[in-house]
Amino acid sequence: MAAHATYTYDVLVIGAGGAGLRAAIEAAGTGVSVGLICKSLLGKAHTVMAEGGMAAAMAHNDDRDSWKVHFADTMRGGQYVNNWRMAELHAKEAPDRVRELEAWGAVFDRTADGRINQRNFGGHRYPRLAHVGDRTGLELIRTLQDHTTYLGVTVHMEHTVIDLLRDGGRAAGVVAYDRERGRFHVFAAKAIVMATGGAGRAFKITSNSWEGTGDGHALAYRAGADLIDMEFIQFHPTGMVWPPSVRGILVTEGVRGEGGVLRNSEGRRFMFDDIPDNYKPQTAADPEEGWRYTQNDKTARRPPELLTRDHVARCINREVKAGRGSPHGGVFLDIAWIKEKLPDAAAHIKRKLPSMYHQFKELADLDITTTPMEVGPTTHYIMGGIRVNADSQESTIPGLFAAGECAAGINGANRLGGNSLSDLIVFGKRAGEYAATLARASAQPAVDDGAVDRAIANALAPFDRGTGENPYKVQQDLQEAMQSLVGIVRTEDEMQEAVRLLAGFNERAARAAVDGHREYNSGWHTCIDLRNLLDVSEAIARSAIERKESRGGHFREDYPEKVAEFATFNVSTRRQADGSMQVSRIPLPEMPAELKQIIEEQKQ
Amino acid sequence: MSQATFRIWRSKPGGENGGFIDYTTEISEGMVVLDAVHKIQAEQAQDLACRWNCKAGKCGSCSAEINGTPRLMCMSRLNSLDLTQPVTVEPMRTFPAIKDLVTDVSWNFRVKKGLKKFAPRKPDAPDGTWRMAQKDVDRVQEFRKCIECFLCQDVCHVLRDHEKHDAFIGPRFLTYTAALEMHPLDTADRLPDLKNQNGIGYCNITKCCTKVCPEHIHITDNAIIPLKERVVDRFYDPVMRLLRVFQG
Numbered sequence: 001m002a003a004h005a006t007y008t009y010d011v012l013v014i015g016a017g018g019a020g021l022r023a024a025i026e027a028a029g030t031g032v033s034v035g036l037i038c039k040s041l042l043g044k045a046h047t048v049m050a051e052g053g054m055a056a057a058m059a060h061n062d063d064r065d066s067w068k069v070h071f072a073d074t075m076r077g078g079q080y081v082n083n084w085r086m087a088e089l090h091a092k093e094a095p096d097r098v099r100e101l102e103a104w105g106a107v108f109d110r111t112a113d114g115r116i117n118q119r120n121f122g123g124h125r126y127p128r129l130a131h132v133g134d135r136t137g138l139e140l141i142r143t144l145q146d147h148t149t150y151l152g153v154t155v156h157m158e159h160t161v162i163d164l165l166r167d168g169g170r171a172a173g174v175v176a177y178d179r180e181r182g183r184f185h186v187f188a189a190k191a192i193v194m195a196t197g198g199a200g201r202a203f204k205i206t207s208n209s210w211e212g213t214g215d216g217h218a219l220a221y222r223a224g225a226d227l228i229d230m231e232f233i234q235f236h237p238t239g240m241v242w243p244p245s246v247r248g249i250l251v252t253e254g255v256r257g258e259g260g261v262l263r264n265s266e267g268r269r270f271m272f273d274d275i276p277d278n279y280k281p282q283t284a285a286d287p288e289e290g291w292r293y294t295q296n297d298k299t300a301r302r303p304p305e306l307l308t309r310d311h312v313a314r315c316i317n318r319e320v321k322a323g324r325g326s327p328h329g330g331v332f333l334d335i336a337w338i339k340e341k342l343p344d345a346a347a348h349i350k351r352k353l354p355s356m357y358h359q360f361k362e363l364a365d366l367d368i369t370t371t372p373m374e375v376g377p378t379t380h381y382i383m384g385g386i387r388v389n390a391d392s393q394e395s396t397i398p399g400l401f402a403a404g405e406c407a408a409g410i411n412g413a414n415r416l417g418g419n420s421l422s423d424l425i426v427f428g429k430r431a432g433e434y435a436a437t438l439a440r441a442s443a444q445p446a447v448d449d450g451a452v453d454r455a456i457a458n459a460l461a462p463f464d465r466g467t468g469e470n471p472y473k474v475q476q477d478l479q480e481a482m483q484s485l486v487g488i489v490r491t492e493d494e495m496q497e498a499v500r501l502l503a504g505f506n507e508r509a510a511r512a513a514v515d516g517h518r519e520y521n522s523g524w525h526t527c528i529d530l531r532n533l534l535d536v537s538e539a540i541a542r543s544a545i546e547r548k549e550s551r552g553g554h555f556r557e558d559y560p561e562k563v564a565e566f567a568t569f570n571v572s573t574r575r576q577a578d579g580s581m582q583v584s585r586i587p588l589p590e591m592p593a594e595l596k597q598i599i600e601e602q603k604q
Numbered sequence: 605m606s607q608a609t610f611r612i613w614r615s616k617p618g619g620e621n622g623g624f625i626d627y628t629t630e631i632s633e634g635m636v637v638l639d640a641v642h643k644i645q646a647e648q649a650q651d652l653a654c655r656w657n658c659k660a661g662k663c664g665s666c667s668a669e670i671n672g673t674p675r676l677m678c679m680s681r682l683n684s685l686d687l688t689q690p691v692t693v694e695p696m697r698t699f700p701a702i703k704d705l706v707t708d709v710s711w712n713f714r715v716k717k718g719l720k721k722f723a724p725r726k727p728d729a730p731d732g733t734w735r736m737a738q739k740d741v742d743r744v745q746e747f748r749k750c751i752e753c754f755l756c757q758d759v760c761h762v763l764r765d766h767e768k769h770d771a772f773i774g775p776r777f778l779t780y781t782a783a784l785e786m787h788p789l790d791t792a793d794r795l796p797d798l799k800n801q802n803g804i805g806y807c808n809i810t811k812c813c814t815k816v817c818p819e820h821i822h823i824t825d826n827a828i829i830p831l832k833e834r835v836v837d838r839f840y841d842p843v844m845r846l847l848r849v850f851q852g
Contacts, residue, residue, distance in 0.1 A: 040655070040657055041665065043752055044657045044658075044663045045657075046657070048662050048751070099733055102733070107741050107744050107748055110736055110741060114734075115733065132745065133745070135749065138662065142750075146722070149716060149717055157710075180703075180706075209656070244632060244634060246659070359660055362661065363679070364634070472646040516650065517651065519702075519703050520653035520703040520704070521653070522651070523651055
């Protein structure tokens, strides 16, 4: 069984969201040949869903901001298990990466003096998010996509990678199929950049599209790379909860940044009742001060609705469980109330939050300028991913780089809103640069034909089985199990149960069968994605069992407190020769004294 | 729980042997057409081909023709449709069929490659940055809302009925060009291209594109007509023509 075609590149980028496009641009700029594979059409990646903005300490709206404050905010948000070097590079380089986008045609919202406007967001001390209304992700992806158009990058759209090939110890290429015809293709490359995004589809309620099946995580894992921090999942506090068909779709944090407040069924602003000690000095004393903060009063502190996402999500969860939720199992997010404060509030809301207005109007028949929204937590982002070198983004497999959501380190236990888009462009650039450098210094690795044949035979097996499990059903059962057993509140027993169930799902997935032909067959695609979801889910569950404390996105009812001992390492998973998953602890490197000092200074 | 019937276009790969097949499925409150297609896919027709990503009207992947109107499947609520009749769901007819609801939209990506890229003026400030007023970027931001669903290309009769794909870039790329032409920083001149290879003259402003735009961009009024005016001013103004004759 042979592949239909073979392509050879110096650098191969997998994924065409913000990180993948930025990596491709950087690599192509050095003159090496670049191939770009994406699962959907170009410009449709999940980056388009990002709403609020990209965090960069440009200090346009508050000159007290600097990379040091951004660094300290990121580390505090990540509960100090972040890779400090990545947090440092990110804070230092994000402003240049944002300005570069403007040179490539991006049109950000402006300040009164004509510079890029920056907005407030949870966990950021000063207004820091460069934005375009509430469609910043679209602006980012379109700018990068259009810029890439002129750089000679070869784009292979609607191709899905099924296996990562190795030559000896190093990455050598991938096997992929195209959705249109279901033909197999081999891509040989001297360096590979994984930029495949997240894995939200492992959960039932998620803001992620069908693409978020953890492909990069799973491909790298199966090839022997380390995954770290997989226990840290971000449940975004505000997803839509009604109607059922849109459950999980994101409601931007920008709503709260513009003055939106959270209330329970009793009308109480419950976020004021639970403010963590390390955030007390930065949090508003009363609703009035919180309102002033959202209106850019520099003397005011932020309202508790803008505490970190992990905390807000848990508070919402608690209100719902205590019977103080909204009719459809969420809480109320109210932006309409600002009419008490602003003349012409309805027009203001439509101008600041146009796609939120549109989304609720069209999908829920609800006018957010007059009526509170119902919202609840939704699986949004995975902090964990492929373990990389902070400077080069190279994984533990030589020649395999990773950037964006599928890489780990910068966010630690919890990501701040706005740090993802800036992560994509900062580390996408670095991954592309270092991948190109490696490619220029390397010979083309050999492709193992036997491995290609095995990957293809494995992928086609669901057609040969005739009858078997319905892959959609297995996927649904997996999502139910992860949602209820490894979700926002976790316990040892439930997670052990999840690991047992996963073994069963693995067996069922191995019996999954599909009808029809190979052309654009979504049942077949689901079979292939399922393998990735299962590996990622196992890594999440086993890592979460290992971390016997609560920190950031990982909350355990049986260990509800943060434990100092657990602040000293990352949990890592690696595939063993027999196929089993080994869980280990990797000590965090010692932080240099000057960075420690910055963190201390910013604790005030 | 009630039921509805969806009359979905099915075809062999390559778009061969296409025809409608009726699927009846259970529906619930708040469902959109894409939900129904997914339900049918999971329960009755595993190999039914359709594109989708965000399911929130932000990515522009699930374009189709629903009861004959170009729309995003994810933004078409069932309670806005007459469910006493079967709901027809078919692919965009302006593009070659691939399978079922999926079409080959690669022409659009090729067209974009042929357009002049963004060329900013020199930075305004010594630190390499620019200054722009919000009111000057407002109109460009309207065009940049485009999610590239290509429904405007689908409905445009110049492409759909007259198949002028080689001579006309369509409403999407006229909007794209307008976003560049009206970008406060841009210095390139796209008017000769608009007049010649981009075929702006083919558009006779029937506004069908504006009507189907899910982002509510005023494609005709705000993008195409101002571009047409610029082309006319440059190439067809009689006084200017006379001047050019004298100036050689």
